[in-house]
Amino acid sequence: MAILTLNAGSSSLKFSLHNNIPPHEKRCLFRGSFSHLGGASSIFSVSDGRGKVLEKKDTAVTSHARGVTYLLEWLFASYPDIPIDAVGHRIVHGGSAFSAPVRLTADILQQLYQLTPLAPLHLPLGLSIVEILQTEYLHLPQVACFDTAFHHDMPACEQMYALPRQWFAKGIRRYGFHGLSYEYIAATLPEHLGSVADARVIVAHLGQGASLCAMYKRQSMATTMGFTPLDGIPMATRPGSLDPGIITYLVREENMAIRDIDHMLYHQCGLAGLSGGSGDMLELLTDNRAEATESIAYFAHHTHRAIASLAAALGGLDALVFTAGIGENASTIRSAICEAAEWMGIKIDPKANTENKTRISSDSSKVSVWVLPTDEEQMIARHVYSVLQNEKKNEPIGNSKGTS
Numbered sequence: 001m002a003i004l005t006l007n008a009g010s011s012s013l014k015f016s017l018h019n020n021i022p023p024h025e026k027r028c029l030f031r032g033s034f035s036h037l038g039g040a041s042s043i044f045s046v047s048d049g050r051g052k053v054l055e056k057k058d059t060a061v062t063s064h065a066r067g068v069t070y071l072l073e074w075l076f077a078s079y080p081d082i083p084i085d086a087v088g089h090r091i092v093h094g095g096s097a098f099s100a101p102v103r104l105t106a107d108i109l110q111q112l113y114q115l116t117p118l119a120p121l122h123l124p125l126g127l128s129i130v131e132i133l134q135t136e137y138l139h140l141p142q143v144a145c146f147d148t149a150f151h152h153d154m155p156a157c158e159q160m161y162a163l164p165r166q167w168f169a170k171g172i173r174r175y176g177f178h179g180l181s182y183e184y185i186a187a188t189l190p191e192h193l194g195s196v197a198d199a200r201v202i203v204a205h206l207g208q209g210a211s212l213c214a215m216y217k218r219q220s221m222a223t224t225m226g227f228t229p230l231d232g233i234p235m236a237t238r239p240g241s242l243d244p245g246i247i248t249y250l251v252r253e254e255n256m257a258i259r260d261i262d263h264m265l266y267h268q269c270g271l272a273g274l275s276g277g278s279g280d281m282l283e284l285l286t287d288n289r290a291e292a293t294e295s296i297a298y299f300a301h302h303t304h305r306a307i308a309s310l311a312a313a314l315g316g317l318d319a320l321v322f323t324a325g326i327g328e329n330a331s332t333i334r335s336a337i338c339e340a341a342e343w344m345g346i347k348i349d350p351k352a353n354t355e356n357k358t359r360i361s362s363d364s365s366k367v368s369v370w371v372l373p374t375d376e377e378q379m380i381a382r383h384v385y386s387v388l389q390n391e392k393k394n395e396p397i398g399n400s401k402g403t404s
Helices: 064-077 104-114 124-135 165-171 180-196 246-254 257-269 270-275 290-314 324-329 331-340 352-355 376-392
Strands: 004-006 013-019 028-035 042-048 054-060 086-093 141-144 200-206 211-214 218-224 319-323 368-371
Touching: 004 124, 004 376, 013 064, 013 376, 028 054, 028 064, 028 376, 042 064, 054 352, 054 376, 064 124, 086 124, 086 376, 104 124, 124 141, 141 180, 141 376, 180 200, 180 218, 180 368, 180 376, 200 290, 200 324, 218 290, 218 331, 246 257, 246 376, 290 331, 319 324, 324 331, 331 352, 331 368
Parallel strands: 004 086, 086 141, 200 319, 319 368
Antiparallel strands: 004 013, 013 028, 028 042, 042 054, 200 211, 211 218
């Protein structure tokens, strides 16, 4: 079975092709992305399953819709002997209804469009790609995999805001995101941590978008993102937690339109706003300006602060895991965070950290510290395979009450 995965971001489209998924075999034929979509051109890049670059070039592709068409044309020309059996989509928001991967039908698609107000900058893009494929490839099975599903069963005190209860009933609650990444890491924890995998673990998914998740028995107990992917720690271009009064102030006193506020919060804040330049952590680490240095320190401070808060929710901490772009590659950031958290019993081995080893904590550390690569695309492919296998067995394809 060949499964294509698609992950639509605000200005990017990530993709991968997986083959021979069952039962735990991991065979990624290729993965890649279109970056800078929405501009005058985009960059199309593809690497094989081992990371060898197969192609990288500028293209005239400027939209997600054209990107999907371009990708399929390239795929059919490059891999004519591998027909696509199904497509899996990362859908950012499943609302309170969807807590498991689900086969996409016209009815399900309409239900998801009704959730657009919960993620106005993400959901329309992802769903538009589904519609394009439904139109051009009518019989191709498509499966939605929700980034909120992993957090669906958090304790009630972590799901609710202190608002009148009527708003919770209308869907205003803490959903959490990066669920596919956390689900993948949770599945790999026993391989590395042994019995500690089911103890008190915090996973720090640090990338362009960043969040942390507190796990116990590999289930989500608390997470930093909430109603939207804007909440939590500062990110590349998103601010993280804000006093809600700031928004009402900007509307009332600065006459800012909601659309302009949305744009600012998603694209002009975070590290980019603090540094007055790039929101890319790797670029900031080579930037000698005081503003860049301050923005890096701000990120490390608030990530450490989030770790302490999540440890309180767990009643202690046994292991800390770093993942995603910054978490896997920026040893300087890991060092700054862990040094700040030494009071929690965290102590890293500087050499192991610099070399990006799997375990970077010292032998004397009371809390083990790990660097584990995430693979959201692999998780999507696994879900697609499971959904289609269940369908063949005449079992439920997925529903709104199950668990991921």
